[in-house]
Amino acid sequence: MAKQSRAKDGDEIRLLETWIDAGKPLPGTKPPPPSEDSSAANARGRARVVVAKAAAGEYSDYGASTRFDELPLSTKTKDALRQQGYKEMSEIQRAALPHALCGRDVLGAAKTGSGKTLAFVIPVIEKLYREKWSQEDGVGCIILSPTNDLAGQIWEVVRKVGKHHNFSGGAIVKRTGIEQEKERINSLNILVCTPGRLVQHFDETPNFDCSNLQILVLDEADQILDQNFKSQVDIIISQIPKVRQTLLFSATQTKSVKDLARVSLKNPEYISVHEQAITATPDNLEQCAMIVPLEQKLNMLWSFIKRHLKSKILVFLSSVKQVKFVYEIFKKLRPGIPLKCMHGRMKYEVQQAIVAEFSESTSVLFSTDIFARGLDIGNVDWVVQVDCPESVALYIHRVGRTARYNKKGKSLIFLCPEEERMLEKLKATESKIPINVRKPKVEQLEQISQNVAAVLVKFPNLQQLGKRAFVTYLKSVYLQGDKEVFDLSRFSAESFAAYASSLGLPVTPKIRFVSHKKNVSKKDMEDIGVKQMKHKAEVIEIKPQVKRDMLADDGPDDDILYPKKPNPDANIYGGLDEILSPKVPGADTHMEAEKIEELVARPLKKKKLKINMHRPVGTRVKYDDEGNAIDPLASLAEEVGPEDVIHKDKILQRYAEMLREMQEDDKEDKAQHKKSLQEKKFEKKMKLKRRRQEETDAVSDDSGSESDRNTNTSSKGKKKYFNNSDDDEGGHAAKGGDLLAQQEALALKLLGKMHH
Numbered sequence: 084m085a086k087q088s089r090a091k092d093g094d095e096i097r098l099l100e101t102w103i104d105a106g107k108p109l110p111g112t113k114p115p116p117p118s119e120d121s122s123a124a125n126a127r128g129r130a131r132v133v134v135a136k137a138a139a140g141e142y143s144d145y146g147a148s149t150r151f152d153e154l155p156l157s158t159k160t161k162d163a164l165r166q167q168g169y170k171e172m173s174e175i176q177r178a179a180l181p182h183a184l185c186g187r188d189v190l191g192a193a194k195t196g197s198g199k200t201l202a203f204v205i206p207v208i209e210k211l212y213r214e215k216w217s218q219e220d221g222v223g224c225i226i227l228s229p230t231n232d233l234a235g236q237i238w239e240v241v242r243k244v245g246k247h248h249n250f251s252g253g254a255i256v257k258r259t260g261i262e263q264e265k266e267r268i269n270s271l272n273i274l275v276c277t278p279g280r281l282v283q284h285f286d287e288t289p290n291f292d293c294s295n296l297q298i299l300v301l302d303e304a305d306q307i308l309d310q311n312f313k314s315q316v317d318i319i320i321s322q323i324p325k326v327r328q329t330l331l332f333s334a335t336q337t338k339s340v341k342d343l344a345r346v347s348l349k350n351p352e353y354i355s356v357h358e359q360a361i362t363a364t365p366d367n368l369e370q371c372a373m374i375v376p377l378e379q380k381l382n383m384l385w386s387f388i389k390r391h392l393k394s395k396i397l398v399f400l401s402s403v404k405q406v407k408f409v410y411e412i413f414k415k416l417r418p419g420i421p422l423k424c425m426h427g428r429m430k431y432e433v434q435q436a437i438v439a440e441f442s443e444s445t446s447v448l449f450s451t452d453i454f455a456r457g458l459d460i461g462n463v464d465w466v467v468q469v470d471c472p473e474s475v476a477l478y479i480h481r482v483g484r485t486a487r488y489n490k491k492g493k494s495l496i497f498l499c500p501e502e503e504r505m506l507e508k509l510k511a512t513e514s515k516i517p518i519n520v521r522k523p524k525v526e527q528l529e530q531i532s533q534n535v536a537a538v539l540v541k542f543p544n545l546q547q548l549g550k551r552a553f554v555t556y557l558k559s560v561y562l563q564g565d566k567e568v569f570d571l572s573r574f575s576a577e578s579f580a581a582y583a584s585s586l587g588l589p590v591t592p593k594i595r596f597v598s599h600k601k602n603v604s605k606k607d608m609e610d611i612g613v614k615q616m617k618h619k620a621e622v623i624e625i626k627p628q629v630k631r632d633m634l635a636d637d638g639p640d641d642d643i644l645y646p647k648k649p650n651p652d653a654n655i656y657g658g659l660d661e662i663l664s665p666k667v668p669g670a671d672t673h674m675e676a677e678k679i680e681e682l683v684a685r686p687l688k689k690k691k692l693k694i695n696m697h698r699p700v701g702t703r704v705k706y707d708d709e710g711n712a713i714d715p716l717a718s719l720a721e722e723v724g725p726e727d728v729i730h731k732d733k734i735l736q737r738y739a740e741m742l743r744e745m746q747e748d749d750k751e752d753k754a755q756h757k758k759s760l761q762e763k764k765f766e767k768k769m770k771l772k773r774r775r776q777e778e779t780d781a782v783s784d785d786s787g788s789e790s791d792r793n794t795n796t797s798s799k800g801k802k803k804y805f806n807n808s809d810d811d812e813g814g815h816a817a818k819g820g821d822l823l824a825q826q827e828a829l830a831l832k833l834l835g836k837m838h839h
């Protein structure tokens with residue numbers, strides 16, 4: 084049987100190779116527009132004729148195919164595609180597959196959700212099939228993806244399309260431990276992984292061999308080729324054969340020759356199927372923007388969710404801490420729709436489970452940008468960007484999580500007045516993003532800051548989270564590279580205090596910014612999700628300024644949350660009234676066991692800050708107790724007065740406690756820091772002492788007198804203690820060592836006491 088099947092495969096491979104060679108499109112050509120006679124029955128008939136002709140030795144040009152079964156593909160692949168319901172090809176598939184199947188390098192760009200994955204998965208499977216690849220041949224294809232989740236998703240597509248083939252493969256992600264992966268990686272034919280994980284295998288897996296690699300794929304190629312992955316990609320390229328096929332795909336493609344040179348494409352086909360399109364985003368996507376002051380964002384998000392309880396909503400926030408905080412707070416406030424959250428700090432299995440749940444149900448998923456690219460979840464109704472994306476490209480990827488493959492979708496972005504430059508960028512002709520600006524109606528906005536404050540009082544652990552959310556948000560703005568959009572100095576001091584207050588925080592948290600790139604920790608980068616921190620040492624100026632109250636401006640017909648009448652301009656497919664579904668009755672805000680009615684209004688008195696932040700760093704620097712320069716923002720935080728706290732007794736009391744706790748924490752931190760410095764100093768001293776002792780011992784060893792030899796017995800023992808504590812001599816000497824250790828411990832203890 085196996086022999087028979089091999090022979091059958093052999094015949095098919097010969098036929099496919101001749102067909103591919105005889106009917107290949109000319110380099111640089113695009114497929115003609117689909118013929119008018121494209122009814123399903125006719126197309127099926129045509130496909131049958133094409134295949135029969137090929138079998139009879141008449142090979143048709145397949146560059147004009149519109150259906151998968153008209154392409155020179157193996158029966159196994161065609162069967163799997165049919166079983167998955169794939170018949171007609173999408174534009175990018177029509178344009179890219181003919182070139183990729185005949186072995187050309189491809190640089191493909193097409194809108195989000197347009198089917199790019201199949202455009203590279205099919206050539207991968209077919210190439211290995213025609214090469215008669217088997218397990219013993221090792222790694223034949225590497226598909227690089229920027230995230231583990233996306234790698235998992237791509238692997239699923241490979242598995243489904245290749246299910247009748249005999250290849251092995253897998254997503255090399257964090258799920259399995261690296262040790263287990265090391266054992267099996269050389270027997271996998273198709274690897275789907277992040278650049279980082281692959282480099283780890285090059286570094287750590289003995290005999291990891293990619294010398295037979297046939298095909299390299301970069302999904303989300305522009306991201307994989309950016310600075311963040313540069314060193315890893317360079318290592319990968321240096322470890323794989325130069326002669327190979329390379330496929331690069333993304334919705335926002337890199338055109339940088341330098342970038343492309345790094346992956347050494349050979350006469351690549353540049354395929355950008357939507358280059359002439361009027362929009363860079365899917366046609367079925369309705370996009371809106373709202374200018375929302377920082378301190379109103381949470382209220383706005385809450386109000387939006389409350390009015391879309393029957394929708395599947397994906398919410399993007401800029402940091403892990405914010406995602407956690409908003410998720411936890413909203414969970415306590417119970418909007419009346421299931422809530423989920425997702426970020427890079429979660430285990431891979433948990434992420435997978437959340438994705439699966441979100442795919443199935445109507446719910447709200449709060450996420451960092453881990454979810455922004457590539458992930459394919461069916462029927463997302465809304466993408467809401469609470470925090471501004473770092474670039475127009477990221478905006479396109481985020482909104483692309485909805486309106487996928489001919490489905491409809493809507494998106495909404497909140498931009499602070501200070502970030503209006505981003506709106507200009509989105510609206511610029513070259514961005515090709517049809518976005519409508521809407522103004523919310525202030526009287527209909529639900530104000531939840533008192534409720535949030537009450538939740539913080541009841542759940543003190545959320546106070547810390549709130550503080551971290553505040554800090555990471557500001558950090559994320561500070562660390563962004565595009566200073567035209569992200570500039571902390573444009574925010575007024577009052578708006579930070581108001582923002583802290585909107586998060587339920589009694590005081591504006593103290594912040595100290597790092598001023599040099601090298602000082603930005605990896606954890607910060609992960610927390611914030613900032614990929615590239617291009618900023619140099621720079622001045623942060625916080626200019627107290629009169630805030631334009633955007634919400635007070637009650638424009639006509641432009642209320643996205645609660646429109647009076649539909650705006651015909653914004654009505655792309657059926658009107659905003661469908662988007663802005665009326666509030667579902669009986670789903671009012673209710674907090675977990677809290678008595679919200681106990682809380683009174685919490686007016687935030689705007690205190691005029693006395694510090695002048697206009698001056699650049701260097702002309703006016705403040706220092707803390709330890710002599711460190713304090714960032715202007717940190718000083719700003721200190722200026723927040725007691726009048727900024729909530730008036731209600733209970734909350735006041737709690738806040739007073741919190742303040743005390745924070746001061747205590749500060750004190751403890753300082754003491755701890757001092758202690759650890761002294762401990763380090765002490766350890767260093769002891770090490771030096773030990774080394775000197777050893778040197779003295781060594782010198783004694785070299786002397787030859789009888790008496791010296793006696794002394795040597797013990798000094799040798801001492802040396803042996805450090806190397807080998809098993810033998811008797813060593814054991815004896817270990818006592819000496821123990822003594823030393825005891826003395827060290829005692830000294831450390833004393834030191835500790837001194838600083839308490």
Ligand SMILES: Nc1ncnc2c1ncn2[C@@H]1O[C@H](COP(=O)(O)OP(=O)(O)OP(=O)(O)O)[C@@H](O)[C@H]1O
Binds near residue numbers: 172200
């Ligand atoms: N020819 C096709 N017929 C029907 N559905 C298809 C076809 N090709 C792809 N799809 C479906 O379209 C959806 C989007 O495809 P895919 O994830 O490949 O898009 P993409 O272009 O890679 O998007 P992104 O840029 O966001 O990564 C998937 O659910 C996929 O199953």
